[in-house]
Amino acid sequence: MANAQYTFTSELWKWEARASRYFVSLPEAVSDEIEAMYGALAGGFGSLRVKVTVGGSRWSTSIFPDGKRATYVLPVKKPVRIAEGLADGDPVHIDLVIAS
Template identity: 55%
Template sequence: MTGARYSFTAEVWEHHGQGAWHFIDVPETIADEIEEKYAHRATGFGAVKVEVTIGASRWSTSLFPDKSRATYVLPLKKAIRIAEALAAGSPAHVDLTVIA
């Protein structure tokens, strides 16, 4: 069963810690709606399962709540970043569907 669909453009950022993890912040208004509708179904760490499309790339992953950023963050695998020519600071158009 699929849930709500969202589209937005946001900047890719790199986590400054171990590894070279890259993320995209979900806009606050969308994050608030996702939390309201789906937080009760969240898995470990408050993760919400989603299907994501950026450009020609489509994959399943989870959004993770990030209290310090006050939103959900979307992790970007290296393969996706390479396929879509994304780096820290790049804008990315995201189509996201919550897997309810």
């Protein structure tokens, strides 16, 4: 199975339980497709390995299912937020490849 690639824009949000953590929610249609195609390959906490590009920043991480939002969420670490000038509520253009 070829690794699927997704491109989308979504809002950066701060996790209320830990204000130092920021995420982007994947669009529902993207999350549904990823779950259908790759859900059986999920690791701990339902995570899936991904490669991400935001602007000039590229990194590998995992996406996680979020039952409250009914989508996968992508963590965006501080070095990426600083490098790309991102703040809470900003739209983020994301290129994401499933690495599982």
